[in-house]
Amino acid sequence: MVKIQLSSRSPLLKSHLREANERLLLNMIRQNPDLSRADIVRITGFSASSVTFIIKRMIKAGLVCESPSERPARVGRQPLTLRLNPQALIAAGVEILGTGARVITADLHGNILAQRSVPWELDHMIFLVRVRDAIRALTAHLNPKNFLGVGVSLPGTIHRSTGRVIAAENLGWFDIDVGGILSEGSSARFHFGNDAHLGALAERWFCEPGSRPLENFVYVVLRQGLGTGVMLDGSLLRGATGEACEFGHTTLFADGRRCPCGSVGCWEEYASQRALERLYLEKRGAPRNRPAPDADEIIRLARNGDPLALGVLEETAGYLGIGFANINAVFNPEAIVVGDYLASGWDLMKDWVWNALRSRAPLRQLRLLRLLPSRHGADSTLLGTVALVLSSFFASSAESRPAA
Numbered sequence: 001m002v003k004i005q006l007s008s009r010s011p012l013l014k015s016h017l018r019e020a021n022e023r024l025l026l027n028m029i030r031q032n033p034d035l036s037r038a039d040i041v042r043i044t045g046f047s048a049s050s051v052t053f054i055i056k057r058m059i060k061a062g063l064v065c066e067s068p069s070e071r072p073a074r075v076g077r078q079p080l081t082l083r084l085n086p087q088a089l090i091a092a093g094v095e096i097l098g099t100g101a102r103v104i105t106a107d108l109h110g111n112i113l114a115q116r117s118v119p120w121e122l123d124h125m126i127f128l129v130r131v132r133d134a135i136r137a138l139t140a141h142l143n144p145k146n147f148l149g150v151g152v153s154l155p156g157t158i159h160r161s162t163g164r165v166i167a168a169e170n171l172g173w174f175d176i177d178v179g180g181i182l183s184e185g186s187s188a189r190f191h192f193g194n195d196a197h198l199g200a201l202a203e204r205w206f207c208e209p210g211s212r213p214l215e216n217f218v219y220v221v222l223r224q225g226l227g228t229g230v231m232l233d234g235s236l237l238r239g240a241t242g243e244a245c246e247f248g249h250t251t252l253f254a255d256g257r258r259c260p261c262g263s264v265g266c267w268e269e270y271a272s273q274r275a276l277e278r279l280y281l282e283k284r285g286a287p288r289n290r291p292a293p294d295a296d297e298i299i300r301l302a303r304n305g306d307p308l309a310l311g312v313l314e315e316t317a318g319y320l321g322i323g324f325a326n327i328n329a330v331f332n333p334e335a336i337v338v339g340d341y342l343a344s345g346w347d348l349m350k351d352w353v354w355n356a357l358r359s360r361a362p363l364r365q366l367r368l369l370r371l372l373p374s375r376h377g378a379d380s381t382l383l384g385t386v387a388l389v390l391s392s393f394f395a396s397s398a399e400s401r402p403a404a
């Protein structure tokens with residue numbers, strides 16, 4: 001019924017086929033929350049008895065449940081539709097930032113079940129051991145049968161399978177075995193990714209149920225640095241060493257500001273949250289008795305009509321628009337999805353961003369392009385860590401297809 005990838009040395013086990021079929025159906029139910037058994041028979045070509053067998057197993061395991069459809073019945077009694085039991089499988093997620101870490105557990109729908117925060121510590125070993133303790137505290141009570149693993153996000157270049165950080169300039173981390181420290185003594189499976197890539201993954205994985213997920217879009221993270229995650233034809237663009245699409249380090253000004261990456265004039269030095277806050281301080285001056293406002297505070301001041309805050313947002317929006325024009329020229333995306341301060345202040349900044357973009361990009365391309373604030377706001381990367389774990393679990397079904 002299903003083609004599965006097995007090495008020539010692996011025995012073809014019935015359990016492999018059964019697991020692949022089960023995940024195929026689970027994935028279908030996840031993506032189409034109003035499917036009936038008859039729909040599955042029609043779509044897959046599986047026999048009705050096979051579908052019934054697999055569905056009964058999944059119901060018994062608590063993975064799915066059946067309830068009357070909200071669709072009107074054409075004839076006879078109301079059909080039953082299948083839905084995932086969201087808390088049947090749990091994933092943990094860790095987001096590491098320059099200000100600390102957030103650790104969560106979440107269900108299949110991305111609902112956060114529990115969370116902890118770990119404050120930043122300059123000594124990376126002390127910090128990472130505290131993060132490890134927080135992961136253990138949130139996951140120790142979970143049944144290993146239901147717990148799928150831990151996703152970890154970092155702002156930088158990270159080896160996807162081992163979790164070794166190659167370079168995270170804004171954390172000051174280079175060649176650190178983050179994966180080894182976090183997973184020490186744990187039997188859970190760990191997955192690692194870059195924050196912008198995971199923001200893009202969250203946007204696609206946790207889209208509105210039943211809606212068409214975005215296929216070609218760029219997700220923009222705006223924090224200490226500026227990261228971009230590029231999804232082309234539904235796949236993340238990672239590159240040979242996972243460093244593809246570092247648009248934050250493309251040059252905006254040849255003689256611009258010095259960037260932690262070693263170059264000058266990088267886009268992130270003008271459009272990241274750090275750049276926005278620095279620009280405000282430079283324009284205002286920094287008397288010692290007045291605290292430096294963060295991006296949320298600058299947006300709040302702008303909403304209250306503060307001319308300095310409005311001017312700083314307008315100037316930064318111009319830099320964002322130039323970068324978006326570059327992204328548009330390279331990828332011709334259907335959408336650029338923005339997170340962080342730009343998502344919070346989207347109503348204030350969108351016209352300025354569009355003006356800068358329109359003055360640089362061809363109108364025929366802009367007719368297609370949408371600029372969208374992230375659906376997940378400040379949780380986008382964190383939900384991306386959960387999506388990373390879930391997508392790995394469902395991957396075997398996504399790669400499997402009913403045999404011809």
Ligand SMILES: [Zn+2]
Nearest residue numbers: 249259261266
């Ligand atoms: Zn740079």
